[in-house]
Amino acid sequence: RAKGLGGARHQVFDPAMRDRVTTRLQLETDLRWAIVRQEFFIQYQPIVALESGRICGFEALVRWQHPRRGLVSPDRFIPIAEETGSILPLGRWILDTSIAQLHAWQQQFSQDPPLTLNVNLSGKQLFETDLILELDRILARYPIVPGTLKLEITETVLMENAASVETLLEQFRARQIQVCIDDFGTGYSSLSYLRRFPIDTLKIDRSFVASMGIDRENSEIVRAIVMLSHNLNIDVTAEGVESEEQLVQLWALQCEYAQGYFFSKPLDADRATEFIASGPQW
Numbered sequence: 393r394a395k396g397l398g399g400a401r402h403q404v405f406d407p408a409m410r411d412r413v414t415t416r417l418q419l420e421t422d423l424r425w426a427i428v429r430q431e432f433f434i435q436y437q438p439i440v441a442l443e444s445g446r447i448c449g450f451e452a453l454v455r456w457q458h459p460r461r462g463l464v465s466p467d468r469f470i471p472i473a474e475e476t477g478s479i480l481p482l483g484r485w486i487l488d489t490s491i492a493q494l495h496a497w498q499q500q501f502s503q504d505p506p507l508t509l510n511v512n513l514s515g516k517q518l519f520e521t522d523l524i525l526e527l528d529r530i531l532a533r534y535p536i537v538p539g540t541l542k543l544e545i546t547e548t549v550l551m552e553n554a555a556s557v558e559t560l561l562e563q564f565r566a567r568q569i570q571v572c573i574d575d576f577g578t579g580y581s582s583l584s585y586l587r588r589f590p591i592d593t594l595k596i597d598r599s600f601v602a603s604m605g606i607d608r609e610n611s612e613i614v615r616a617i618v619m620l621s622h623n624l625n626i627d628v629t630a631e632g633v634e635s636e637e638q639l640v641q642l643w644a645l646q647c648e649y650a651q652g653y654f655f656s657k658p659l660d661a662d663r664a665t666e667f668i669a670s671g672p673q674w
């Protein structure tokens with residue numbers, strides 16, 4: 393981190409490190425212009441209902457097509473955008489663009505239950521903007537079916553802001569906006585918040601799903617999370633499903649939803665439209 397570099401700690405400022413710092417500063421600057429230059433786009437990864445094999449909706453995942461560096465991963469630029477504040481306009485753009493897309497899909501495909509959309513929110517977005525006003529504005533412009541927007545928050549973000557989050561979650565609930573806990577099992581260790589807050593879905597982190605069947609302990613963790621959420625009346629989505637074997641196990645555990653390369657990688661909007669039109673996955 394750039395902060396540590398100027399400190400009292402004795403560090404060798406080697407060329408590789410200088411390159412990293414330069415790149416990072418360059419990305420910070422480039423991020424500021426990337427929205428107006430229309431370098432961002434959104435891919436949509438299908439989420440499948442395991443019982444029916446039908447697509448129930450998508451997770452929106454942002455992509456940055458950098459003019460010189462090519463595709464930059466969100467794991468790389470989202471943290472920078474959070475630190476510099478660029479996440480605020482970017483987050484608004486993601487909500488606006490993906491909800492417009494959901495609205496278009498719901499017009500085109502009148503399936504029952506209607507298609508849903510998951511959007512990732514960063515902590516900054518939750519507490520440093522007038523998120524609710526923004527959402528109201530977007531939902532007025534794109535009147536999607538109530539209950540079909542799901543916001544993904546990590547447990548760490550939730551717990552670091554436990555005091556202020558309560559009001560916000562109530563405001564979501566009043567608008568029938570659902571709340572998902574993303575990467576469940578990797579963050580905060582206390583589970584008491586599951587009773588305290590209105591949570592609709594847990595997304596089991598893909599690190600647990602990845603080694604199901606290979607590693608008995610991880611299979612047991614997945615089983616425990618599914619049972620826990622069923623007891624609390626919360627839905628479960630398994631992330632990162634890559635094999636049929638994982639799918640069969642999740643099916644046996646009565647996990648509701650699954651997402652992963654086994655079904656589909658994240659897709660551009662028109663490919664995602666084709667995916668909906670292609671019908672049940674089995």
Ligand code: C2E
Binds near residue numbers: 631653
């Ligand atoms: P996430 O929300 O947990 O998203 C799931 C990540 O797992 C995505 O990576 C997705 O492409 C990847 N994935 C899905 N299925 C599989 C699979 O079967 N195997 C493997 N190995 N990976 C799979 P992606 O798109 O690179 O996003 C990484 C992270 O960046 C996301 O993790 C999320 O935390 C963040 N992110 C992405 N888009 C947004 C956004 O619009 N807003 C915010 N705030 N964060 C975002």
Ligand code: MG
Binds near residue numbers: 451512544574
């Ligand atoms: Mg997510």
Ligand code: MG
Binds near residue numbers: 574575597631
């Ligand atoms: Mg996740």
Ligand code: MG
Binds near residue numbers: 575
């Ligand atoms: Mg993640």
